[in-house]
Amino acid sequence: MNDAKQPQSERPCRKVVGLSETHREKLSLLRKRAVKTWRIYSKNRFGMVGLAILLGFVVMAVFADQIMYILHIIGGWDFAYGPFDKVEYPGAGTPPSSEHWLGTDQWGFDLLSRVIYGSRVTLIIGFVATLVSMVLGAGVGILGGFWGGWKDAVLMRITDVFLVIPWLVLMIVLAFVLPGGPSVWKVVFVIGITGWSSTARIVRAQVFSVKERAFVERARAIGAGDMHIVRKHVFPNVFPLVFANAILTVALSILSESTLSFIGLGPQSINVVTWGNMLEDAINASAMQNELYWWIVMPGACIVLVVLGFTFMGHALDDIFNPKLRKR
């Protein structure tokens, strides 16, 4: 990785790509910072456990087909069940067996494959909803903190509204009121719009302190515009904070999805499978009364593990990026 030392003339293609000396300098700085952060992070036991859990689930989501294929060879089943492959009657609502390790649900879908494939949509909802929350939260926080004055006051009152309305109440009302039936994108929108307010508050506080620092004043003194300062100075300084917060928000978003599904306002299990709507199905089919405990325990346990993974990671990152603000 010592490209920088080689004379430019020997590597003409580099020039075409447009990696100038300053860019290269920046990249190597970025790399150094990442390595340093990783060193601190890897010493955090909670953080590493969280990362391991999450990697496990990401592998499960990406390679769901292959995992089911391998399991079907191990278990000696007729074929590798997918989440929408119905088992022949009387295969509906059965307890665990050698053919269906977690049993089947009321329509005769194999629950093990549903748990494994369910990781896909659950994680996607968690990530995309978080993206929505972070764009909103960081946007409002940066603008409010940067502008100050009455514009900030207006933004913060709006933030307060979202902060004081109990999230579940707002989610229920929104999911109920928004047009169209329950769909993945509606759920993503509802979760995203209810989850940004605390991020906005934290980011704003950070922006206020960044704004006062000398380098921003220097930049302003040599004539830098607002956009430039936000892009080059404010944003890079709040980004780590937003990142740590995003990890925690993914955890909350996944919990929110399961809760919405549980109330019956989540995506419907006929179209997509999430752990949340598996639980919803289980409740609707009285799994508890019929003693089909695995049906309730497994999707729930997956949610707990994933959320725990994200929470561990989030707190580890929070410790690194934000030792002071932990108080909140």
Next chain:
Amino acid sequence: MNRTAKFILKSVANSLITIILVILLNFVLFRMMPGDPINFMISNNPKFGDELKERLIDDFDLNAPLHVQFITYIKSCLTLNFGNSFIERNTPAMDIVMDNMKWTLILTGTSSVLMIVIGMAIGIIGAAKRGGKFDSSTLTFSLFFYAMPTFWLAMMLIAIFAKYLEWFPASRAMTIGATLGTSWGAISDLLYHLVLPAASLTLVSIAAFVLIMRGALTDVMTEEYITTARAKGLSKSKVLKNHAVPNAMLPMVSLIAISLAFIVGGAFQTEWVFSYPGIGWKTITATYDMDYPVLQAAFFIITLAVIVANFIADILLMYLDPRIKTEVG
């Protein structure tokens, strides 16, 4: 004193603005529904007839232009009268909500006290021996419960303690036919039914209190006055009790206010799983029944309660930490 008055005035103003925004949101949200709300709900609910539809449109001025509707709506907010429920046709929605409110207060009140007291105790002991066995195990445990969907934990508790061990009832706030009272029988019946719902609500929310108390105390312990207190010969436990803990209480107060909104969310789920007849149970039922007045009344009252609680916390913080006045003012 002048500054105090200014601070209180500012808090009042902020709370009022928030309330006004919530009222606006409540109006806009319920008129965002495709078509007019009454038609939308009646077409979705076979329980309603044409005659009811006429009356509802009259009651809510739904044929009037939007600004007239808005004035009617503001009036109903100020008088706390959101009209009669769609389901229990002769009962005002607000009466229904208030009736359910007492159960929610019992449930959230008990759980809040439990989670604050236990969470603080764990946080203090953990911070005193940071990184020790007790600290890391309680931290892991509280985060483990924090990671659980509230309704799922409630279901697990039912499966273990109500179905398998048969120690506690699985649903309702009291035995059928029993009424709330001050007799021993009524109170023990109430507590007996309260154990599992309160336990699930407390367990899922306790992590925040443990983390904040532990974090705040660790921060305080690095301050110079703690070193001074130790240097003048006070024992570690005395320093903790008289110097560190009182100063670490500030973040706790603001956390209690902030987490109220989350506790209410948790209470919704617990109430639903345990068929506990609180405001959360009523809201979810109203969603299924499309009982629009009840939904609106519940939304308004819950948010109002949280705003008022936040306001009280603001004032309390000001007395605990006079520096805040200068920061805000």
